[in-house]
Amino acid sequence: MKKPLILVTNDDGITAPGINALVDVAKSLGEVVIVAPNSPQSGMGHAITIHDPIRLHKAKVFKGIEAFECSGTPVDCVKLAKNVILKGRVPDLCVSGINHGSNASINIIYSGTLSAAMEASLEGIPSIGFSLLDYAYNADFNPCKPYLKKIMKYVLEKGMMEGSLLNVNIPKLTAEEIKGIRVCRQAEARWVEEFMENEDPRGQKIYWLTGKFENEDNGEDTDVWALENGYISVVPSMHDLTNYKAIPHLVALSSSSLLKQ
């Protein structure tokens, strides 16, 4: 059997330990090509680079593995991989991460890691975003590796429902403490922001975004619940943002030309 082709990317940048851990698992399952940002791109969401040129260079960061670093966003990386680097070869799987920090619940919409996976899913490539609930640079990515392999193998074998990607979050636990995997929905949580006001060296006022994550969704079928209870959470996510349930509430808005009324 031909080895599957696995595209690896992330948003913490090509030198982050998290992508190293992901490459370790990916290379045991197939041929790996890496295209990742040349600098941290956390919080970039689904941003793309329109007004500036993008630079792309070969990177010698992973022995024996083809790797490229890109000046753009995580979504740019996936677009460049498909159109410039792989030129028509379609990956069997795209994995993004492992992110240093949670992308559970509403974090998915701010996350470069998950946006890269979503971009791949738009191209029909089965894709998964992985995140560990540990912001530390030297976080321990080893305990989750067997689970990552299980999830990646599952997707390689079964494929993915069209238009879907998986948002996988991993609790900060030892191998003994991880209870297993749960398939979940996205918890209805949000960030409560506070801005830190400060002054730059020239006395000009500046603001730093800060805040805390607040979850008031107690459903035991949510990713936040799974993570708080020792499980790895797997949420199937999608790019069709239509709120179908809201359509009937809006019918009165439909109209003919206002000129004719």
Add this chain to the structure above:
Amino acid sequence: MKKPLILVTNDDGITAPGINALVDVAKSLGEVVIVAPNSPQSGMGHAITIHDPIRLHKAKVFKGIEAFECSGTPVDCVKLAKNVILKGRVPDLCVSGINHGSNASINIIYSGTLSAAMEASLEGIPSIGFSLLDYAYNADFNPCKPYLKKIMKYVLEKGMMEGSLLNVNIPKLTAEEIKGIRVCRQAEARWVEEFMENEDPRGQKIYWLTGKFENEDNGEDTDVWALENGYISVVPSMHDLTNYKAIPHLVALSSSSLLKQ
């Protein structure tokens, strides 16, 4: 009756003609506060500024209307409006745009205009993103104004289903040609990219993102169909990205600890 408070933002920047047109309509319906980026932020998606400070200044661009320009992304603008500028006053409505160019179909995930509206919806603020299918700087925003007013009034009166926002796109037509408003779903379309390869003045290779929009979704209930047939499209959108239909396909992935197997 107290005048409603309307927060106005965009992604083309505070000096773009589109936001001017939106302010024109908004001020006929309530008290307006503007917080918009100080430079174009198209394609920024749901990006937030984490690694840099954000600057915020009063802007004297709209006579008699409180306005602020911000160095951050459209989503940052909404966060700053809520937490720093309005300090506890909650807008009755947030409107974003009018974007110069379409945000129909999959464009919603790349769009700063719609991401700003989504951010407001996360805060429980009824919100609408408006876009005109004309990229020109001097696009004619007048024909759509009566429709914008109708849609904004509707939302001010009826509110919005929780977690929803409206994605409104306007065809490039005269007032006589616009047939009316249709409530739709997001068409299943995508961008087919090509990168323009070029060299910078120092002979280094650079890439520019380019591409064309391809729609293979012929549904007459889609936003693309509505726009091609002379209607203003209104899609209720949401931030819960869970693909509920995919959950049953993944049950086999659920597991207990791999150590115990």
